[in-house]
Amino acid sequence: AAAGDPRAAAAVRGAARALGTAVAHLVDLVDPEKIVITGEGLPIALADAAAMTDGLLERLDPASEQPPIDLRAMRPSGG
Numbered sequence: 001a002a003a004g005d006p007r008a009a010a011a012v013r014g015a016a017r018a019l020g021t022a023v024a025h026l027v028d029l030v031d032p033e034k035i036v037i038t039g040e041g042l043p044i045a046l047a048d049a050a051a052m053t054d055g056l057l058e059r060l061d062p063a064s065e066q067p068p069i070d071l072r073a074m075r076p077s078g079g
Contacts (some may be wrong), residue, residue, distance in 0.1 A: 008066060016048035020055025023069070028061045035069045045071050 001008040019041055026032070037045045045052050049071075060066060 011067035012044065012047045013051045015044045017045055019054035020052040020057075021059045023052075024056045024059035024061075026066075027056075027067060028064050029065065032067055034067050036072055037069060038072050038074050042071060042073060045069075 001012040019037070023035055023037075027035070054065065
């Protein structure tokens with residue numbers, strides 16, 4: 001996608017939109033104060049944050065308030 005392949009870009013856009021949809025369902029179910037996206041979802045969220053936000057807003061219940069979303073790389077645990 002980063003190299004300009006339109007099929008790859010469409011796949012990333014679809015994955016980001018699906019991630020936003022999943023976040024919307026979680027917000028509607030548990031009403032969190034904050035959402036932290038990390039791990040395997042982080043590259044998708046970073047690659048197309050607009051599509052992720054679109055997916056979230058399309059599915060978020062109007063009665064739910066969108067919490068802040070923090071995109072954060074995982075830190076290795078010390079051990």
